Amino acid sequence: MAFAIQFVIDVLSLGGAYALMALGLVIIYGILRLVNFAYGELIMVAGYTMFLTSGSGLPWLLMAVLAVVMAIVFGILTDYVAFRPVRAKSVTAVLITSFAFSNLLQNAALLFISPRPRNVPLPDIFSQTVSIGGAITPVRNLITIAASIVLLAAVAFLMRKTTLGIAMRAAATNFTMARMLGVPANLIISSAFALSGFLAGVVGLLWIGRIGTVVPGVGLEPLLVAFIATVIGGMRSLPGAVVGGFLLALIDTTLNYTLSQDLLKFRDAFTFSLVILILLWRPEGLIKGPASGQRT
């Protein structure tokens, strides 16, 4: 029984984080049909903000808010630097600019901060554990689960009930038509980037809370996770991203418990091969999004 509880908590906390990462990526992809390679660096930005403010004596919560705000700012910056100037040109051009921007941010961190890991301040609660039904769990896993439930609900509410959310979904379905009906394109795209940055910031706190340090390459793993989760779930669908995130967490956790030590090193290879297989079976992903419209 304890094992079952442990397993469920592991899957839910990992899946919650994965789902949020995937959601941040899919919000951009849904509207612009463009993959944001610089997404992982938003998580890095959140981490380094925590590191840089750690000496200031601010309460932790304020630093966390600051980190999320910086992630949002850099999210919007991504739009202005990498997307807006080339948006109307080829898909490949935008992929390349966002890849270049990601490299730019990473190397700026290398140059101006340090290639070595930097400690990130964490409240004590992140390192405590509790026992639930015999299973000993770190509290941060429960925080992750709670945060992901709250955020997923908030995003669902935003997308369904508010004018901004409805406009974003309209833009994702048919961009040209939405513009003709008076949806301001640039504003919608910038808000999508801001929302994406917000999710990345929060995920960054939770993700870096697991590791405790930040390095320039910290964003790579979340980026890969988000990629894979969105591809599994269906690139165009928000619920798909969430489903994909949890499914990927289920696969990862199962492999963690079942693979022998020798094979565990190859876990990523197994996961990614599995993803390739899923794509063969359903090239559109598990959940289909709205019928594709025109970009820009």
Add this chain to the structure above:
Amino acid sequence: MKHSYLTALILIAVIAVIAVGSQMIGIRLYDRIATNLLISLVLVIGLQTFMGNSGLLSFAHIGFMGLGAYTSAVLTIPAQMKGMALPDLYEFMKVVEISPLLAMLAAGVVAALVAAVVAYPLMRLSDAAAVITSFALLVVLYTVMNNWSALTNGPRTLFGLPKTTEMPIAAIVAAVVVVVALAFKESRTGKLLRASREDEVAAAALGANIPHLRWRAFILAAFIAGIGGALWGHFITSFAPKAFYLKETFLIITMLVIGGANTVTGAVAGTVLITVAYEGLRGTEATLNAASSGSGQVIGLTEIVLALAMIAVMIVRPGGLFPNREIGHILTRSRRKKEKTA
């Protein structure tokens, strides 16, 4: 068709000038840089055969370069050194020791075979899904290289490759690759593939089997990458899996994209340009580090400048320096125009 011969001639002349010129100067450093440039050229043109003709961005290319480098390493490290270099190698492989030229060919073949198996299903995907899966493929290849200790010595540095890559051989391989890339571009497969790049639906309506065409181009690209990897391995003689990951991927994509992915001329121009810029920036970084010894190292400056250059090129000239015409084509056209006006 005629302008393709002219292009080949000009590009081979460029390679010859680089090769002979660097030898004539006689400075060891320039010799190294030029050899490195020619090896990069092989890799970039390899990527061009796939990316330029199909229009799909592929991140996995460097992974195949790694396959080639490791294949050649396992086949050529002298038998008496294998105990040290690869302690966990399978027994039957321990006695294998073939000539580096044969090993280079084997490296290409292994990379091509792996590509043929893994890429067949992937070529059905387009756009973002194709890019993401090629990224995933790079991660898979890297993970395997990093952990298959028996063949690769794990994440540790593998050493002991015979140093057989000299300037002439790099130049010859680069010249052959240029010809192959141009020939592929003008072949039936290449032409149909380029049609699919311009308009997928129209090409398919004309009967082009797009996944199959892409598959062929991908195998050719992997073959060239494998050869380039072997060439590089015998040049550098010791390397670790992290040499075949994102940093290198970024570099060769920068070269190809700034030069112009659609043309072989662009691949050559981009490689030359970026190599020169890269070495110049590296030199600056080294001087800065020497000047401010102790107080914080300057690293990453090179990549920052390259990234900015890449973004700028994408904004101003999204097709790169040579967006759609080869150099031979441009020259014949301008001559014809002059004749008309005269």
